[in-house]
Amino acid sequence: MSKSYQFTVGDIQCAVLQEGEATKTLDRIAERYPTVARAELEAALGGKPAEDSLNCLYINSGGTRILVDVGFGTAGPPDCGGLVAALGGNGLTPADIDIVYLTHFHGDHIAGLTAGEGRLEFPNARFITMSAEWEEWMGRWAASESADDKRQLERFTALRPRFSFVAAGDSVAPGVTVVDLAGHTLGHSGLLVESQGEQLLHVVDLLHQSFQFARTEWHFVFDSDGDTAVNTRRRVLGRCADEGLLTLFYHLKFPGLGAVRREGDSFSWHPSE
Template sequence: MIYQFSVGRLECVVVSDGQPGPPFEPSLGDFYTPESGVPADVLRDACRGRSTLTCGYNCLFVGTPDGTAVVDTGLGASFLGYGEYIEPLVGKLGDGMTSVGLSRSNLAAVVFTHLHQDHSRGAIWSGELTFPDATAFAHSAEVAFWSGSVDLPSARPHLEVARETIRLFGEKLRPFEYGAEILPGVQAIAAPGHTPGHAAILLQSQGERLLCVGDTFYDPLQLTNPTWATPWDLDAPASVASRRHLLERAADEQILVHAYHLPFPGLGHVQRDGSTFTWHPLHDR
């Protein structure tokens, strides 16, 4: 699954690492739980009969003056972390790259919104760097967090992959700060909370913009209910504040949004609806 478009002079392509469909779509009740602040009756009323969400892995390639970069890399091949059913449904990034003429050896940069395994394992799944000549970028707080002592239960499933990503890239991993221009036309935007160094990525060229929001939201339900957190938000109040800020900016400035986990290609616009928001896909699949 590929989708090609441009942001000014930045040539872009969304390549899916996989998008599990029925009967393998995850339950909404796994994402929005009483423990994360969403009572079961509130979720039931909001869902209006829907019980699952579509969890895509939409990796974004961007052609910059300094070479081609990818924002997040999917789960990669041979992944069994969510159960055996998931293994044949993900790890499609390499095939998608080949179909649009992208070479792993020619990739210049890997930009991580954060280091959860579904965003970083695609870069290291084989035990070696998938993109051997690429420089990697992640927020300094993200690198520091996963390099230290991690005791939070929701973080533990991601710890091994995050640390292996840091180890394998080594000196080729360049920590950044919010506001930094990572590559020409590619800027890091503050979005902490989901993880300590979670970042959004803003592309800008010739007056056109695209905001990659990473895991700011998993489903349109988090636009109509922006205070909802998930079990994977390590700092729920901060994640809610980041989500509201990014949604307000995307709506008020009419910025095209790239949402990593929404149905392929994860592109759309955000509109205000009173104190909440609505999601408008760029087009139907």
């Protein structure tokens, strides 16, 4: 069952395409927040399992078709791999995508670039990411002894000619601008979509669970630089709240769109209807 949610930002067409979803037990959540006491996590979840979604953003800006992250593709856990079907639900095939924008190089965002025997899932797309992200991962994979990391190094070295690299403030297409979100990874980035006075800020993995709006200081185990991730989280959530931005999160309950508000020193989340 593929889900998609269409909306517009001024005259830019957008859709959130669901790659997959899962619920996570308290044990799984405890592994992901190892510096937080289990009882605190249990209280933060309110006795319910945690919900996780993979929300890929599709943007059509003046005919340029951009897909922001590609999910697990065929390489993922059960209940993932729905992105191509969700594209189909919008009358699109993978061959229609002009640009794949990669917010960072974690598997749940990049694995779907290839399918099967290394065949390119989006054969006509060029790939864009932040330079800092490329450098972090090429360095990490080159220094690693693991067979998986060696494969990743080989795979991305082969894909290198399709890549172009950007920095914060660069434009990807008319009305689509790169936003620095470093911390989760060293070149983690989001996109600001703006048209006719309307705005959307896609903040990707600025946080992973809705309890982090109240507990911005809780470290997520896969953050490359945990302290910078906390500072970035506070700074960018503050911006979303103060500017009243429509905000999109990759991992919050589908479609992951809503508004952030300040609550004293922390924040709260108000999903769109």
